[in-house]
Amino acid sequence: MRNTKGHAGNRRSHHALEELRFSNCPKCNALHLRHKACNGCGNYKGREVIDVMKKVLKKEKKNEAMKEASKQNTSEKKPEKKEKEASLESLSKK
Numbered sequence: 114m115r116n117t118k119g120h121a122g123n124r125r126s127h128h129a130l131e132e133l134r135f136s137n138c139p140k141c142n143a144l145h146l147r148h149k150a151c152n153g154c155g156n157y158k159g160r161e162v163i164d165v166m167k168k169v170l171k172k173e174k175k176n177e178a179m180k181e182a183s184k185q186n187t188s189e190k191k192p193e194k195k196e197k198e199a200s201l202e203s204l205s206k207k
């Protein structure tokens with residue numbers, strides 16, 4: 114069956130993305146996506162669905178872990194460089 118431009122156009126007339134719809138949270142009055150829990154307080158339909166504090170604590174823990182990891186990496190990298198320099202110096206002396 115031949116699929117004409119018109120047919121394809123008619124089919125694709127329903128493919129457009131809809132604009133996001135926001136509404137105000139009744140508890141904290143922040144904007145949130147409709148039919149989704151509020152990001153600020155984790156409430157949906159008048160009850161708490163998401164434990165926001167737990168999420169925040171988890172994020173903080175993750176950030177701290179990342180910071181420590183980056184610190185360890187930098188402290189590990191510096192002596193390596195020194196060793197390399199030392200080896201280069203010893204090579205140049207020879």
Ligand SMILES: [Zn+2]
Nearest residue numbers: 138141151154
């Ligand atoms: Zn809220």
